[in-house]
Amino acid sequence: MTNPNPISRLEYPGSQGANAAPLISPRNYTFLQTYIYRESGIVLDDDKQYLFESRLRPIVIREGLASIDALCDLVATGRSPALATRVIDAMTTNETLFFRDTAIFEVMKTTVLPELIAAAGSRKLRIWSAASSTGQEAYSLAITLLEARIDPSRVEIIGTDLCEQVVERAATGKYVQFEVGRGMPILLLMKYFTKVGLDWQIKPEVRNMVHFQKLDLRGSFAALGKFDLVLCRNVLIYFDATTKEQIIASIAKTILPGGMLVLGCAETLISVDHKYERKVFGHSTFYAVR
Ligand SMILES: C[S@@+](CC[C@H](N)C(=O)[O-])C[C@H]1O[C@@H](n2cnc3c(N)ncnc32)[C@H](O)[C@@H]1O
Numbered sequence: 001m002t003n004p005n006p007i008s009r010l011e012y013p014g015s016q017g018a019n020a021a022p023l024i025s026p027r028n029y030t031f032l033q034t035y036i037y038r039e040s041g042i043v044l045d046d047d048k049q050y051l052f053e054s055r056l057r058p059i060v061i062r063e064g065l066a067s068i069d070a071l072c073d074l075v076a077t078g079r080s081p082a083l084a085t086r087v088i089d090a091m092t093t094n095e096t097l098f099f100r101d102t103a104i105f106e107v108m109k110t111t112v113l114p115e116l117i118a119a120a121g122s123r124k125l126r127i128w129s130a131a132s133s134t135g136q137e138a139y140s141l142a143i144t145l146l147e148a149r150i151d152p153s154r155v156e157i158i159g160t161d162l163c164e165q166v167v168e169r170a171a172t173g174k175y176v177q178f179e180v181g182r183g184m185p186i187l188l189l190m191k192y193f194t195k196v197g198l199d200w201q202i203k204p205e206v207r208n209m210v211h212f213q214k215l216d217l218r219g220s221f222a223a224l225g226k227f228d229l230v231l232c233r234n235v236l237i238y239f240d241a242t243t244k245e246q247i248i249a250s251i252a253k254t255i256l257p258g259g260m261l262v263l264g265c266a267e268t269l270i271s272v273d274h275k276y277e278r279k280v281f282g283h284s285t286f287y288a289v290r
Pocket residue numbers: 040041042092093094095096097100130131132133134137160161162163166215216217218232233234235238264
């Protein structure tokens with residue numbers, strides 16, 4: 001993992017522009033790649049200089065450090081776990097929106113969820129939003145269930161993510177205008193949110209359907225129990241083939257008979273060794289365990 005572009009010249013307050021010292025040395029670029037991979041499984045290639053700089057710069061400034069190199073040196077000592085967590089959190093990509101890929105939620109409302117709840121019989125339907133980011137996916141599911149007139153007391157939704165900051169934010173169920181503007185239909189916004197100042201607070205009836213917790217998908221998630229439906233969307237793209245295969249195999253063990261996995265629209269299991277069978281509903285693909 002050699003860095004082809006070792007000279008980075010970020011404009012920190014007081015820096016001398018083009019004459020400023022490089023802020024990520026080749027040694028620390030390699031350290032960051034290795035460290036982030038070890039702590040999250042996220043692969044950051046040799047051309048991600050700008051990403052490290054733009055994501056780590058705010059931490060450098062907030063901590064009053066001289067440079068990203070200084071931040072790396074501090075993280076490498078292992079003496080500041082809180083700082084290390086912030087570095088890892090900063091390098092996760094938390095991009096998400098409500099009802100991402102609308103067709104999937106439509107087919108869940110009309111077909112998949114009613115079928116799963118019927119099959120669940122007297123037990124609760126269990127759904128897992130793995131890599132839930134700031135919660136939009138999990139709350140979209142909760143709203144979909146309510147819109148499908150499924151009794152919320154018969155459902156349990158768990159949202160998990162590696163990034164501590166997004167887990168905390170998801171649990172608040174509070175979103176700014178820009179966030180609800182991304183994917184939340186106006187009628188559902190009016191029905192399931194309350195305006196609080198400039199923000200939108202999801203109503204307790206929706207928030208109480210979802211629980212969030214921190215979880216690394218590479219670790220054991222046996223403690224979460226088994227699920228009828230797992231959404232693992234737009235996260236596998238950040239991993240290498242080995243990590244992807246391991247996560248996909250672990251998820252298969254958590255899926256109840258008749259249950260299914262959903263990936264992001266641009267994701268497939270092609271070239272991954274797996275035990276799933278493709279099931280197509282309308283234009284949407286689900287994966288059942290063979
Ligand atoms: C792009 S978001 C996807 C959010 C949502 N699933 C969606 O499709 O809109 C990817 C999320 O994966 C999380 N993530 C990255 N590595 C992870 C890991 N090893 N374990 C659990 N979550 C991880 C990130 O923190 C981030 O919030």
